[in-house]
Amino acid sequence: MSPLDRIANVSVLKQHEVDKLYRVENRPAPSTSDQLCFLVRPRVRTMRYIADIVNADKMSGRSRKYKIIFSPQKFYACEMVLEEEGVFGDVTCDEWSFYLLPLDEDIISMELPEFFRDYFLEGDHRWINSVARALQLLNSLYGPFSRAYGIGRCAKMSYELWRDLEEESESDGQGRKPEIGNIFLMDRDTDYVTALCSQVVYEGLVDDTFRIKCGSVDFGPEVTSSDKSIKVLLNAQDKIFSQIRNEHFSSVFGFLSQKSRNLQAQYDRRQGMDIKQMKNFVSQELKGLKQEHRLLSLHIGACESIMKKKTKQDFQEMIKVEHALLEGFDIRESTSFIEEHIDRQVSPIESLRLMCLLSITENGLIPKDYRSLKTQYLQSYGPEHLLTFHNLKHIGLLTEQTAGETLTAMESRVSKLVTDRAAGKITDAFNSLAKKSNFRAISKKLSLIPRVDGEYNLKMPRDMAYVFSGAYTPLSCKIIEQVSPPTRSPRAEHRFVRPAPLR
């Protein structure tokens, strides 16, 4: 429902004679209207629900008109199911080719969360066509793209399918100045680490704490300091948000309190004003100030909620563990932390997230740890998660090291001959030879983990790693930086580069 909210709200729909809105579920339609229109994603399960509704109507002798609108497109499997259920002739089908939703000035989303599971877990290519069409749409509006870069199988397939579409269509992109020059297509699985690390920039923390859906968030009473909750659109229109969204959380409070002081000073100007100035003030500035005041108080409230939640959850300690995992130190301590996290039943998702981070940075858990953590996870969060572990293993997020990847006898003999520090370096070299897809090798090659002497300067960061408090630069950002011509300072560049540019 959320993307729909960004396009048309209920009142607009009512203007077009929509009586009521219901969610399609496994139960009879409570409506009494003569026409039912279903706006759905093309899922087999949904087709069965719809067929049940139509068949129930048939049984009770009721005849209505049914229209199904598939978004973004219809799938053949869906029609098959409708045919099977005997309702194919009773419904009319349409497609709403909705591929791209602009969430902000510089973010466009396909809003297809099911893509990840369908492609990466099930190996289903059903959405590649949608991606290609989205590219085609972008190309026709903002292109033509001069260069395309990509990493990953899905990126390649999407690109190829898109090129096919372009060849067939007779669009002429000539004579138009492209607004998008280069495109980068990246598979999510080339860089799971970015998705697994805790976010520490303001927008990320708001998402963690309150969940940003389609660019808007629900702030409850504890944030609004009233007994109501409100829905806020978080984008570049929000003047306060646009200034703090990409800042590291440590600088946000300072910024907000500075702003508050400024605001207070503005208000205080009223004291020394005469009538004419006051009139001017009220007509010109007051509204803006009031708006700013409202936004400020919201964001300050949000910050407080975030702080409260994070201190309760040992956030600091968890960040420390994450950084250790990224750098490859203190692995045993990190594993113990994760074990305790599971034992305390803190949060099923967070526990898994940490385990996956450990697995990716270490190229799999050692078998003893894998078995033990899995057992404890099942005991803490439920035995049915046996299936979860199987899925994660299949997708490569949480794996076990196989025998060939642990230290060989030769390596251990060599390490005995030298001192500890040197041994570490040698075993590192041997390990990186033995391991296949290797987080450490890649991060070394691309310098994803900055070398810092002393404290990492979060207020004036020299590189993009500040998004993870200096511990890690997102791979996609690094690649774009490397490929793009060097122009501005890192600070300015990352306004255009987010951890996941094309979703």
Next chain:
Amino acid sequence: MSRARADEEEYWHSSKFRAFTFDDEDDELSQLKESKRAVNSLRDIVDDDDDDLEKVSWSGEPVGSISWSIKETASSSSSLEGRDTSLQKGSSSYSALPKQVSSYSLSSLFKGRNRLPSLPSLSDAFSDTGVKNYAPELRRPKAEYKDYSNDWSPRDTVRRMQRGKVCSLERFRSLQDKLVLLDEAVAGHDGNVITAVLIFLKRTLRREVLFRELEVRQVALCHLIHFLKETGEQKLLLDLLRFLDRTEEVALSQYREHLNIQDVEKKREFLKGCIGLPFSAEDISHIQDHYTLLERQIIIEANDRHLAMAGQSEIFRKYPRKASILNMPLVTTLFYSCFYHYTEAEGTFSSPTNLKKTFKIPDKQYVLTALAARAKLRAWEDVDALLTTKNWLGYTKKKAPIGFHRVVEILQRNNAPVQVLQEYVRLVEDVETRLNLATKYKCHDVVIDTYRDLKDRIQLMAYKCKVERGSAEEEKINSLLSNMQIRWKN
């Protein structure tokens, strides 16, 4: 006869693969009717080689021919194997086509074709150049026929399907053609089309044949598996996985069904059945545990419900149960057991020690959970007992397998009084953590003692303002500060 004719008409007029039709059916139907009329009028125009208009059976043999009669004899004597295929294995028990529809000379229309005639289709007749010469007024642009069935190659068929056009796949009858079509679909990267082709193959191929071909086509295989999962064709899915020797997935796929079972008794039975499935060695013990746990929970739940309703038990009266223990994870069950049944002997099903033994719960987990439960009940002596061990000399020692800072955290969350908290804050090993916690929770004695041990005079003096004027703690600080014996660091 007329009923058979109606059936035939029905066959010809319906699309075998209606799924691809986006257009209004009426259009097609009327076109078809026109085509049929046109074909029938052909009879008068077409110059046959044969005088007799041949009737043709489903397998393409002209009725009355030798091959046809052989087939008829064979089919009436042997029994048809019960396969779930369709017309490809065309059984000759179909009656010969009635005159009206197919009584035109097919052999003349199929002149020049090398392949065995497949099921005669109406528009095939039109694409044959021979017809066009005889009946030029029947020519219509190909587009008008809306793709009912024609000569698109596999590659083009896939392309057209990718664009959402109508495409009947019925023409791809030979296995070779089907596989070429499938491979083209896979090469086209569109999962929707791949699944569509698989739906067609599934319907027109015997499963063993299909499975065999998919075994060497990974991408298509993934799509079929996903499709079967989505449509809930569990049996076929399991057969496929068994065929591929993916025994572990067979087990997991069956186990997954337990999520759909609401009734606990049925679920228990189902889980019992899962134990024999071909899981990996370590997973078998997990399934076993799942079964045992649910079995245990059913017993506990039944007992406790009685106890709660009877109203005799104090603990159930004071802390009424908010939810049933069924289907909860083991640790939650342990917490529940430590909460409501802590003092029970090991013999009972609901005692914590019994749970610990049955499921081999490690000490660390046990202490953590029991601690949380007893702290919630504010049973500080129990907490103490948990953390105290006796060594062989009879001396007691406080030990925690989880770190005393965690103990403090749990106690504090349950609003333990400062005296209780203090005792455990004191035991936190890391000095900095100890100071932090002690200061945070106002365990003054601990702070004072720690600064004393650190010999940090400045901090001790600074701490004086945090304690109450005239309190015992203030006095203690003062006496320490004035103690000449201590060699302060600063």
